[in-house]
Amino acid sequence: MMGSLYFSEVSGFTPCTLCWYQRILMYPLAGLLAFGILRRDSHLPHLVLPFSLLGQGVSVYHFLLQKTPYLGSPSSCGVGVTCTTVWIDWFGVVTIPLLAMAGFMIITTGMLIVIAADSGGAGMIGTYRWPRWPVPLIVLAVVGIYLAGSYRAGKVYFSLPAMDIPTLEDLPFIDLSADPTATPGPTPTPTSMENGEALYSQQCASCHGENGEGADGLGTALADSPYVSGLTDSEMMALIRNGRAAGAPDNRTGVAMPGSGASANLTDEQIVDIVNYVKSWQ
Ligand code: HEC
Structure with a gap:
């Protein structure tokens, strides 16, 4: 108990x-x-x-x-x-x-x-x-x-010290030569978008809403959130991979976000697809 x-x-x-x-x-x-x-x-x-x-x-x-x-x-x-x-x-x-x-x-x-x-x-x-x-x-x-x-x-x-968020160098699929503020990361391809949409509705929609509108007491709104538009792709990937404990210093709602959505074995590519999909709302 x-x-x-x-x-x-x-x-x-x-x-x-x-x-x-x-x-x-x-x-x-x-x-x-x-x-x-x-x-x-x-x-x-x-x-x-x-x-x-x-x-x-x-x-x-x-x-x-x-x-x-x-x-x-x-x-x-x-x-x-x-x-x-x-x-x-x-x-x-x-x-x-x-x-x-x-x-x-x-x-x-x-x-x-x-x-x-x-x-x-x-x-x-x-x-x-x-x-x-x-x-x-x-x-x-x-x-x-x-x-x-x-x-x-x-x-x-x-x-608690700051969370162990991977640096850009840990994320090999990101093009470091490009200016991270100017480029939106890997160009979203139609299949990446479709994958992202399917994965999002399986793994994330229960807390963040089917269209990113959020759900009371479960997950924040993602579609029209200035906080989300302020995240770079790699920050968002790190957040999705690691989640955020309820007591972490940067937690804003007091509710935990589980690492890798709802399943521990999302691949990096799948997370990229989800990021592309979420970013498409911004
Ligand atoms: C069990 C519920 C839950 C699930 C499942 C979940 N999240 Fe979250 N998520 C949260 C909560 C709660 C926060 C807010 C954490 C905070 O207060 O800082 C959050 C925060 C976020 C943020 C930062 C935006 C913000 O307002 O803090 C992003 C981006 C995000 N989630 C994306 C995702 C994605 C993508 C998935 C699916 C792979 C996912 N989440 C699955 C609960 C969830």
């Missing part, structure tokens, strides 16, 4: 619909488990399992939706942020739904162990005594995570 609140409140990642279902199933467990363990309630597994099994189902579905093409189109879940937006991608597999899935799995397994231990005894429900020692440990862990999170959030807000 603290982890997911950290992602949404501190990192500024907007939860999608499926994330909300997982939260609805996960958050009550924090209280249920704490009270159940304290009261040594042997019925606890029967209260917890419906939540944890359902939650696990949603997480598995969400993870497969993000990581495989079999379950539907990228924007298959409603308005707002799409369910396939990948906010974190540690080691190429660890996404937020995977973390939720692990959480639900640990809880489910724990409950199954308790049921097994209960029925393995004299066959009498209620004889199993819950150990109480995990409770203070868990409380300590939660408080610790909370303190660490607040400390880190403070650091991010107050002392």
Whole structure:
């Protein structure tokens, strides 16, 4: 629970619909488990399992939706942020739904162990005594995570150095011999434009609007923004590649923009196409 609140409140990642279902199933467990363990309630597994099994189902579905093409189109879940937006991608597999899935799995397994231990005894429900020692440990862990999170959030807000934005030399496809203020970068070809339009509506439109008009609380307007017209092509490419954390010093809305739109593997060429398309509105 603290982890997911950290992602949404501190990192500024907007939860999608499926994330909300997982939260609805996960958050009550924090209280249920704490009270159940304290009261040594042997019925606890029967209260917890419906939540944890359902939650696990949603997480598995969400993870497969993000990581495989079999379950539907990228924007298959409603308005707002799409369910396939990948906010974190540690080691190429660890996404937020995977973390939720692990959480639900640990809880489910724990409950199954308790049921097994209960029925393995004299066959009498209620004889199993819950150990109480995990409770203070868990409380300590939660408080610790909370303190660490607040400390880190403070650091991010107050002392993060400028973001690691690639220089022109890192972007080999840009013609350095040309005057960057005079030329619009690579000449947009019709196919680049069409690609850009398709990619934009898949990866960006859910937050920035189908015609760059922006969406409240999700993404800024791009079509008529003086800020966007002031960005050079390479600055815009760097921004699209790296995203912008909610706490970054140059963030203007307090909402995070995910790196590479909604999918971690946009190629440089695809980003050029998107930039061409977005610039065509200016
Ligand atoms: C999950 C929502 C989300 C998605 C998806 C997203 N963005 Fe953003 N984008 C944002 C937010 C929020 C900001 C504003 C960040 C700030 O406050 O500085 C932003 C800022 C920008 C900016 C700078 C303009 C400004 O007003 O700060 C550009 C350009 C941009 N996005 C382009 C894109 C492109 C191109 C894509 C698709 C590849 C994309 N974004 C996908 C949320 C999103």
